Amino acid sequence: MSSADSPAPRHANPAELRARAASLDDADALAAYTAHFVPGDDLAAYLDGNSLGRPVASVPAALDDFVRTEWSGRLIRGWDELWLTRPAELGDRIGAACLGAASGQTIVADSTSVLIFKLLRAAIAAQHAADPDRDELVMLSDEFPTDRFILERLADDHGLTVRWVDAPLDAGITPELAAASVGPRTIAALFSGVAYRSSWWADMPAVTAVVQAAGALVIWDCSHAVGSVPLELDAWGVDYAVGCSYKYLNGGPGAPAWAYVAARHHETLRNPIPGWLGAAAPFSMTEGYSPAPGVASLVSGTPPILNMVALEQMVRQIEKAGIAAIREKSIALTSYAIELVDVLIPAAVVSTPRDPARRGSHLTIDHPNSALAVERLWAQGVIPDFRHPSGVRIGLSPLSTSFVEVERGIRALAEALA
Ligand SMILES: Cc1ncc(COP(=O)(O)O)c(C=O)c1O
Structure with a gap:
């Protein structure tokens, strides 16, 4: 049976799901990593880390240091010595x-x-x-x-x-x-x-x-x-x-x-x-x-x-977090996101495996209003992406994404699709 055909399991109601986001974040062993990324000015929920990941917070200083120490400091010698x-x-x-x-x-x-x-x-x-x-x-x-x-x-x-x-x-x-x-x-x-x-x-x-x-x-x-x-x-x-x-x-x-x-x-x-x-x-x-x-x-x-x-x-x-822990959080994030979609957007078809063992760290849901909804969400700082012909792709990058952010984003998506 394809995931699109699977009967939705029984779920918590929207209020319970919302309350669960905070406790999932509390229990998340990688929660501290979300603060290791440059905060976006207008960002309500970034659901597109599978297209373009967010900058790590140390990037501006690392770039500045590279320009001063390696590029300007070593100039052409940098090739032999470093690059x-x-x-x-x-x-x-x-x-x-x-x-x-x-x-x-x-x-x-x-x-x-x-x-x-x-x-x-x-x-x-x-x-x-x-x-x-x-x-x-x-x-x-x-x-x-x-x-x-x-x-x-x-x-x-x-x-x-x-x-x-x-x-x-x-x-x-x-x-x-x-x-x-x-x-x-x-x-x-x-x-x-x-x-x-x-x-x-x-x-x-x-x-x-x-x-x-x-x-x-x-x-x-x-x-x-x-x-x-x-x-x-x-x-x-x-x-x-x-x-x-x-x-x-x-x-x-x-x-x-x-x-x-x-x-x-x-x-x-x-x-x-x-x-x-x-x-x-x-x-x-x-x-x-x-x-x-x-x-x-x-x-x-x-x-x-x-x-x-x-x-x-x-x-x-x-290297610090370890890919095994990243995978564990990825499964938790995508499982929670699918639960939210099932409850908040029952008209959507989940076009992604429901079996976590066969799933990466993003999901695609199909809905006839996808294109318009994504355009509207981008203006609100909620950022999934659209994939032809009717897909909304929700990318959940484990180190930079919190459960509260997922809940906020999918709730906004549900409103935009409606
Ligand atoms: C699966 C896959 N392959 C290839 C590419 C193309 O990558 P590039 O733009 O680096 O050539 C992408 C870009 O998103 C991709 O998702």
């Missing part, structure tokens, strides 16, 4: 805190879109070298647009076929759907760890195993998973993964993404945009390209060091 190794150092910290990745496999660079292109193109090259007859790429038909656009373009450019997979609106990729879609012709399958609309958290180890059993490579887009659910990319045997850092990693607008390449693929990793800063000796100005060892070769041009300053502040918060 060239920063994409790999920060990648390792994200790998350890959020990805279950041993060091040397994660790099911070580019946007998610560019890294998706690089990984997909690298997967095609690696697979064609081993088995030139493979000619299919696999993806969900309602995957995030950038993933679809890039996969289609690469398929077109290389004479490949895209095998589109349909999943229900309130779900995502399953081992069964994957098994029915991959085979001896599959080069690679690209799926979202947590789906951007439904919030479906895939059974990533099982799907990975199914794809690999067909001799194909798996690429996980973890944009909505990183920092919200515990990932174990090494233990699950994942081939490649990618994700953005401005959602639950709070790196700020335009913060660089990260890519993970399992160590066993480093020998054959071929960056389709071989730039000087991913070369073995960037300043030797040699004629031919010789890649840096390992995942560092995925870097092409100059990395956005300034944006990494803000990102590093949030990675530090996650």
Whole structure:
């Protein structure tokens, strides 16, 4: 039975639910973290941490210090002394805190879109070298647009076929759907760890195993998973993964993404945009390209060091709080939000798994008045987002969101939808 069809369980009434918000905050082991973010001037409830995370309170001072000490203080010497190794150092910290990745496999660079292109193109090259007859790429038909656009373009450019997979609106990729879609012709399958609309958290180890059993490579887009659910990319045997850092990693607008390449693929990793800063000796100005060892070769041009300053502040918060505690709070927040929706907005369809084990840290509810309601709410400082065709997406970033804020936001949403 899909979550959209599930009968709503019996719930407390609105007054009881409202009273419960404060006691949930009192019992929240991570409650103190909500004060570690810059307060928004007009903010009544921020329900969009899964699109753009809030700035950590230490970011302004960290940026100021960077400008004075590192940029102005060291100027061009900063590259040799500090910055060239920063994409790999920060990648390792994200790998350890959020990805279950041993060091040397994660790099911070580019946007998610560019890294998706690089990984997909690298997967095609690696697979064609081993088995030139493979000619299919696999993806969900309602995957995030950038993933679809890039996969289609690469398929077109290389004479490949895209095998589109349909999943229900309130779900995502399953081992069964994957098994029915991959085979001896599959080069690679690209799926979202947590789906951007439904919030479906895939059974990533099982799907990975199914794809690999067909001799194909798996690429996980973890944009909505990183920092919200515990990932174990090494233990699950994942081939490649990618994700953005401005959602639950709070790196700020335009913060660089990260890519993970399992160590066993480093020998054959071929960056389709071989730039000087991913070369073995960037300043030797040699004629031919010789890649840096390992995942560092995925870097092409100059990395956005300034944006990494803000990102590093949030990675530090996650390291302190621990991803297990973050996940525990995420489940409590989304469970409470679903209860509120069931009671306050009975006409809405919850298009997100009701089973917390299959859910990330956001939910989408469908309602015919969604677009207008979201526009109105934004003007009131209550900020969810709208997703086509009738969805309101409610993102609950565990470290920055309180239960009182969730109650306030969903109550305002109920009024706006009505
Ligand atoms: C699932 C998913 N993949 C990819 C992207 C695109 O990321 P970028 O803008 O960094 O290329 C997004 C952006 O929100 C996303 O949600």
